[in-house]
Amino acid sequence: MKSKFLLFILIISILFLASGCKKKPTYYMLQEFKDYVMYPVGSYWVYEDSISGNIDSINLIDYKIYIFDPEHTCYCNYEKLEQNFYSSYNNHLHAQSWLDMDDPSFYEYSGYGYFTMRKTWNVEYIIKYDSLKILDEWYKNVYCIYTYAKNKIYYYWVKNIGVIKKENVDSSENWLLKSYHINN
Secondary structure (H helix, E strand, C coil): CHHHHHHHHHHHHHHHHHHHHCCCCEECCCHHHHHHHCCCCCCEEEEEECCCCCEEEEEEEEEEEEEECCCCCCCCEEEEEEEEEEECCCEEEEEEEEECCCCCCCEEEECCCCEECCCCCCEEEEEEEEEEEECCEEEEEEEEEEECCCCCEEEEEECCCEEEEEEECCCCEEEEEEEEECCC
């Protein structure tokens, strides 16, 4: 009798868990996050490495936004951004956003650059500058994100523009934004 009762509880528990996974909440990227990483197709950025003089033109060739269902968890679904860029220096860049599963309001982005709005496991610090001058152009409200997981890189982001500077400490590359066009 006791084993039948335990079997009954086990079956009910499995059914309860299975039915709970079907009603996952869906989380969406905050508009402030999108303002830093999402651009229309046809937008481009031209960078110059201040050390080598190399030029890199990066063109956004396509993107998609969709609701992602991580099948390995029944925690939630979330809005995901994927982008493909053509780079004259690196040929192809793929970028994507993802949700930190511990905090449904917190997104990260990697590919064209790394962006987050708070410190993470691979971000040493984030500094917000009132203004920063890059190649005779002043930019306001600049986020500097310092990552150290693979390479020690500083990414400088401006809302509605993108990356204005990328400094790789290990390789001494220092890519500065020369020009850009946001295809509105």
